[in-house]
Amino acid sequence: MKPLEEIIYLSEKPSRYMGGEFNQVLKPLSPEMIRFAFAFPDIYEVGMSHLGMHILYNLLNDQEDIFCERVFSPWVDLEKHLVERGLDLFTLETKSPLRDMDFIGFTLQYELSYTNILNMLKLSGIPYYAGDRGPGEPVIMAGGSCGYNPEPLALIVDLFVIGEGEEVTLELLELYKEVGRDKEKFLLAAARVPGVYVPGFYEVTYEEDGRIKDFHPTVEGIPGKIGKRILKDMNEAYYPPRMIVPFMDVVHDRAVVEIFRGCTAGCRFCQAGMIYRPVREKTPEVIAREARELIAATGYEEISLTSLSTLDYSKIGPLITDLMTEHETNKVGISLPSLRLDSYSVEVLKEVQKVRKTGLTFAVEAGSQRLRDVINKGVTEEDLYTTMESIFSLGWDRVKLYFMLGLPTETMADVEAIRTIARRIEALYKEASGRKRLTLTISTSVFVPKPHTPFQWEAFDTLEALRKKENYLKDALRYKTFKYQYHDPRSSYLEGVFARGDRRLNRILVQAVEEGIRFDGWQEFFDFDHWMAIFEGQGIDPEFYTRKRDYEEILPWDHIESGVTKAYLIQENEKSKRAELTRDCRGGCTACGVNQGHLGEVC
Amino acid sequence: MAYLQLLARKTGNLRFLSHLETHKMLERSLRRARVPLAFSHGFNPHPNISFAAPLPVGSLSDYEVVHVELAEAIDTGGLIRDQRRFFPEEFILLKGKILEKPPSLMKEVVRSDYTVTLNLPVSPREIEEGIREFLSRETHLIRKRTKKGRYNEVDIRPQVKDLAYDQQADSIFMSLDTGSVSNLKPLVLMEELFDFPPEKLDIKREKLYKTKDGELVELY
Numbered sequence: 001m002k003p004l005e006e007i008i009y010l011s012e013k014p015s016r017y018m019g020g021e022f023n024q025v026l027k028p029l030s031p032e033m034i035r036f037a038f039a040f041p042d043i044y045e046v047g048m049s050h051l052g053m054h055i056l057y058n059l060l061n062d063q064e065d066i067f068c069e070r071v072f073s074p075w076v077d078l079e080k081h082l083v084e085r086g087l088d089l090f091t092l093e094t095k096s097p098l099r100d101m102d103f104i105g106f107t108l109q110y111e112l113s114y115t116n117i118l119n120m121l122k123l124s125g126i127p128y129y130a131g132d133r134g135p136g137e138p139v140i141m142a143g144g145s146c147g148y149n150p151e152p153l154a155l156i157v158d159l160f161v162i163g164e165g166e167e168v169t170l171e172l173l174e175l176y177k178e179v180g181r182d183k184e185k186f187l188l189a190a191a192r193v194p195g196v197y198v199p200g201f202y203e204v205t206y207e208e209d210g211r212i213k214d215f216h217p218t219v220e221g222i223p224g225k226i227g228k229r230i231l232k233d234m235n236e237a238y239y240p241p242r243m244i245v246p247f248m249d250v251v252h253d254r255a256v257v258e259i260f261r262g263c264t265a266g267c268r269f270c271q272a273g274m275i276y277r278p279v280r281e282k283t284p285e286v287i288a289r290e291a292r293e294l295i296a297a298t299g300y301e302e303i304s305l306t307s308l309s310t311l312d313y314s315k316i317g318p319l320i321t322d323l324m325t326e327h328e329t330n331k332v333g334i335s336l337p338s339l340r341l342d343s344y345s346v347e348v349l350k351e352v353q354k355v356r357k358t359g360l361t362f363a364v365e366a367g368s369q370r371l372r373d374v375i376n377k378g379v380t381e382e383d384l385y386t387t388m389e390s391i392f393s394l395g396w397d398r399v400k401l402y403f404m405l406g407l408p409t410e411t412m413a414d415v416e417a418i419r420t421i422a423r424r425i426e427a428l429y430k431e432a433s434g435r436k437r438l439t440l441t442i443s444t445s446v447f448v449p450k451p452h453t454p455f456q457w458e459a460f461d462t463l464e465a466l467r468k469k470e471n472y473l474k475d476a477l478r479y480k481t482f483k484y485q486y487h488d489p490r491s492s493y494l495e496g497v498f499a500r501g502d503r504r505l506n507r508i509l510v511q512a513v514e515e516g517i518r519f520d521g522w523q524e525f526f527d528f529d530h531w532m533a534i535f536e537g538q539g540i541d542p543e544f545y546t547r548k549r550d551y552e553e554i555l556p557w558d559h560i561e562s563g564v565t566k567a568y569l570i571q572e573n574e575k576s577k578r579a580e581l582t583r584d585c586r587g588g589c590t591a592c593g594v595n596q597g598h599l600g601e602v603c
Numbered sequence: 604m605a606y607l608q609l610l611a612r613k614t615g616n617l618r619f620l621s622h623l624e625t626h627k628m629l630e631r632s633l634r635r636a637r638v639p640l641a642f643s644h645g646f647n648p649h650p651n652i653s654f655a656a657p658l659p660v661g662s663l664s665d666y667e668v669v670h671v672e673l674a675e676a677i678d679t680g681g682l683i684r685d686q687r688r689f690f691p692e693e694f695i696l697l698k699g700k701i702l703e704k705p706p707s708l709m710k711e712v713v714r715s716d717y718t719v720t721l722n723l724p725v726s727p728r729e730i731e732e733g734i735r736e737f738l739s740r741e742t743h744l745i746r747k748r749t750k751k752g753r754y755n756e757v758d759i760r761p762q763v764k765d766l767a768y769d770q771q772a773d774s775i776f777m778s779l780d781t782g783s784v785s786n787l788k789p790l791v792l793m794e795e796l797f798d799f800p801p802e803k804l805d806i807k808r809e810k811l812y813k814t815k816d817g818e819l820v821e822l823y
Contacts, residue, residue, distance in 0.1 A: 001661075001722070001802055001803065001804070001805060005802075006802040006803070007802075008619060009619065009660070009661050009801075009802045010802050014619035014660060014661075015619055015620060015621070015624055018616040018617075018619040018620075019616060020615065020616040020617065020691060020692060020693055021691060022628075022631070022632070022635075022690070022691045245631055247620055247624045247627070247628055247691075248624055296635065297635070298631070298635070299630070299631035299632060299633070299634035299635035299689075300631070300634075301634070330634070331642050331648050
């Protein structure tokens with residue numbers, strides 16, 4: 001075998017690195033070709049389940065003079081072989097080192113993957129800091145939901161794309177050609193493209209206590225605020241007619257059709273619900289065509305209808321019936337990524353169940369009605385219990401409910417309410433089904449305040465309180481019908497630090513990766529004490545980033561505009577304190593501002 | 604009932620596929636080609652696909668034989684002709700035919716031919732010496748782990764039907780017992796013969812055989 005083949009063979013799962021999957025694109029490597037590496041800072045199984053990668057990969061490769069390849073974080077076994085043998089991290093398509101690329105585009109889905117970004121640069125022999133990279137080295141781009149606070153990576157990434165990347169990425173690559181592939185000229189021109197943030201052209205000054213004093217561009221003609229980009233019409237938008245079909249089992253191994261973008265529910269904790277506004281649906285005809293094309297091009301046995309809240313699609317019933325009818329004979333099933341707690345969801349489930357029956361997952365988010373009102377999660381106890389009764393009588397025995405711990409204003413009474421719900425559902429199951437096979441999984445995650453949400457000013461709960469809450473539930477759910485899944489609050493704490501962090505965190509990241517830290521999102525590698533030692537050594541207090549903030553304070557991400565106004569976020573924050581609900585804006589505009597700002601009249 | 608029998612090559616990177624992954628790859632390729640698969644009943648319907656003598660991860664193959672149960676017979680010529688639209692580039696269909704109710708492939712296979720290309724800085728003499736020494740033995744016992752975790756002693760010498768070094772090609776040709784009665788993997792033999800790191804070797808299956816009227820014939 002060749003040197004790279006040898007280490008692929010020696011790795012635990014060679015199919016992570018081999019490439020060559022069906023629908024992979026290969027192109028001749030002529031000097032005219034612009035080379036782009038789509039970089040996902042986690043392992044193959046996770047990255048290949050990410051829809052954005054499939055969209056951009058095919059969009060870019062559909063352009064004649066652009067060749068987009070993929071690269072993922074190598075698992076620690078392959079990383080060790082690479083380092084020991086002095087080999088570079090490589091793209092899957094042509095096994096090229098990343099230094100050979102014109103662009104490396106990282107997707108930012110999770111704050112705890114930041115160290116993986118730096119580690120991928122390290123394994124490629126590319127300097128961490130933008131300022132240390134020469135004109136011949138690739139342009140490092142980044143985009144994705146975490147890009148709405150780009151500051152913790154502002155000294156590392158050359159250029160951020162804010163919002164939906166389909167159109168702007170093509171504009172940027174066009175611009176790159178126009179300026180004769182000169183990196184310096186390119187960045188200067190790119191900084192003027194709407195939706196593009198080139199942090200090197202902005203300066204931050206700080207107050208003595210560490211808060212931001214001022215943030216401004218240092219080059220003339222560059223905007224002080226960067227507004228997100230969106231695709232206005234999803235029916236006209238590019239959607240890949242094919243997707244790479246992995247050989248190995250990945251997290252989401254199915255054909256994915258996106259049915260709309262945005263969400264109208266207005267849950268106050270949810271960053272996606274705010275930053276992806278407004279809602280833009282595809283027509284059922286477009287969805288049916290895309291599903292048909294993808295099934296033919298992939299051979300998948302399942303179609304997932306994806307969005308932030310699939311059951312909220314305006315014609316969901318007829319859509320599912322039609323898709324089922326069309327695909328049933330080929331044993332192709334339909335799956336829904338999330339379900340609402342209402343009778344309508346049960347109707348839809350009955351339809352979908354004809355082909356396959358899986359476990360069901362519902363997001364309840366909080367145990368008490370009061371706390372659900374605080375976060376504007378419009379679910380009542382009645383919704384919850386009647387839905388459970390119906391699904392049990394339809395034959396389901398496996399249910400998973402999601403909750404969050406550490407939400408603003410939460411007390412132990414709210415946590416105890418989770419136990420009450422679990423017990424009540426157990427009793428309902430016996431009555432409604434007469435069976436004895438219930439597995440009720442209660443899963444709690446830790447609430448992390450995120451930028452551009454009504455809770456962006458709120459404090460992260462204390463680690464002591466979170467532990468107490470988890471311990472209570474561990475104890476309260478110690479019955480064989482229950483399964484309790486919980487999360488290490490310390491990793492959520494670190495996520496919280498980076499979610500609302502500023503530029504000073506760049507050097508923390510660099511030091512962490514230099515000291516061998518990566519895969520923070522993986523329990524077996526997360527080393528909290530090591531992180532805290534690094535913060536201490538750098539004289540940075542992580543509590544500074546998890547604290548409660550004033551409305552007046554300049555936030556590190558204030559120069560990024562999602563279209564939802566700060567006034568609306570403040571209003572929602574105030575309403576949450578009074579446990580007051582805000583309606584779903586499909587039922588009437590709630591004036592979040594997204595249709596009044598830089599995007600124009602979009603809804 | 605109709606069965607599709609295929610003969611295929613597994614080349615390049617596809618050597619890294621596990622048996623399960625190869626299985627899934629074939630299923631999805633056939634779905635793309637709209638081959639009418641027969642499905643099992645129940646909540647998780649799955650097609651009936653079986654490979655003769657699945658290879659371990661890392662091996663190349665010029666001789667993969669597969670049976671696929673079909674809902675109805677198809678024109679295999681069309682499938683072979685249009686294969687590039689449906690199969691990953693490095694999986695190459697050579698032949699296909701429709702059978703009525705074929706016997707189990709796993710039960711039929713009795714022998715395999717392999718070539719093992721060495722890519723190693725060792726002298727041909729050393730290799731020829733090792734082979735000659737092995738062939739001169741009456742028996743060669745190895746310890747083999749059973750499924751229950753215990754160890755059995757197995758004599759692999761009679762399982763080796765042919766063993767020769769081709770200096771020009773820098774490869775060892777071997778013909779070994781394969782199947783449910785007697786089975787020897789090429790890497791196991793290589794480890795007994797030499798002390799070469801397995802990642803250096805290129806192992807390729809050349810042929811599979813069954814017996815017909817007492818004679819050894821190709822499986823496909």
